Amino acid sequence: MxxxxxxxxxxxxIAPRPLINCNRCGGVKPYRCGEKFRVNANGKRIDVWLIYRCVDCDNSWNFTILERRNRRDIEPALLTALECNDPALVRRFAFDAAALRNRAGRVEEFxxxxxxxxxxxxxxxxxxxxxxxxxxxxxxxxxxxxxxxxxxxxxxxxxxxxxxxxxxxxxxxxxxxxxxxxxxxxxxxxxxxxxxxxxxxxxxxxx
Structure with missing residues (x-):
């Protein structure tokens, strides 16, 4: 044979959308990926979030990527990609429905x-x-x-x-x-x- x-x-x-209680709309709304990271440095500690926006009012919600990580423990190439909003890295996190569900509870998938x-x-x-x-x-x-x-x-x-x-x-x-x-x-x-x-x-x- x-x-x-x-x-x-x-x-x-289509990236999955977390269902978040929007404090502007006053109810649960789907949030779309804004395709940008927010990198916050506090001394040697770094926090990183992927920003999401309410589909109706554009209110923001932060999907935690890194929390209180020492800069020395982050690969330089990864940090550069985060700071530059690398599209491939954005997609990697945006399409991780399991991680989104763990953070938000409910997720709308397509x-x-x-x-x-x-x-x-x-x-x-x-x-x-x-x-x-x-x-x-x-x-x-x-x-x-x-x-x-x-x-x-x-x-x-x-x-x-x-x-x-x-x-x-x-x-x-x-x-x-x-x-x-x-x-x-x-x-x-x-x-x-x-x-x-x-x-x-x-x-x-x-x-």
Whole structure:
């Protein structure tokens, strides 16, 4: 059996938004990332926050990144990136839904994503099985079956049927992973022998 291996890198498109009790609006409101850090130096101690703004009134909320850290304990490159509002570093913290949830309690997440597919070596049409290796930048509430359905052009019911017949497997989690949010490091294998639209599925996996 010939297997086509494809790497997908999945990037959430919209940063999660903490739900904060806004003292200006007088109720709980979603706060958007302001894409800027606030760095405060008090002697040798440094505090760093990522600034968020209320979507309605622009009131600010600080997401703690570093607290009372000695300047000597911070890598110079990291400190420079914080002071310069490095976009990649902003994204790294803004898309960390777990850390936001620990700080704010409640977080609004979005299933919007972009998928980068690395072209495989060889000719896709000759394969009889598909192996997808998933890499996730950040976190997303998007379920695995919705991701596969959208990218491969298959109904979710068919994906579930393939799983039920043992022709679709997911590692390392195993059972019922299709119904769970996509996680970094998942590997999806689909046996396509006898599937009339095998070539269309293989092609969709690569583009």
């Amino acid at each position: 010939s297997t086509l291996r494809v790497h997908w890198t999945i990037a959430p498109a 299933a919007d994503i972009t998928v980068h597919k690395e072209p495989p070596a060889g000719e896709p049409g000759h394969a009889t099985a598909l192996w997808l290796e998933l890499r996730l930048e950040g976190t997303t509430p998007l379920r695995l079956d919705r991701l596969l359905a959208g990218e491969l052009g298959l109904p979710r019911s068919r994906l579930q049927a393939l799983e039920g017949r043992g022709r679709l497997t997911v590692g390392p989690d195993g059972g019922r992973t299709l119904r769970k949010p996509v996680r970094d490091g998942l590997a999806v294998r689909i046996d396509l022998i006898g599937e009339a639209d095998r070539n269309a599925i293989l092609s969709a996996a690569c583009r």
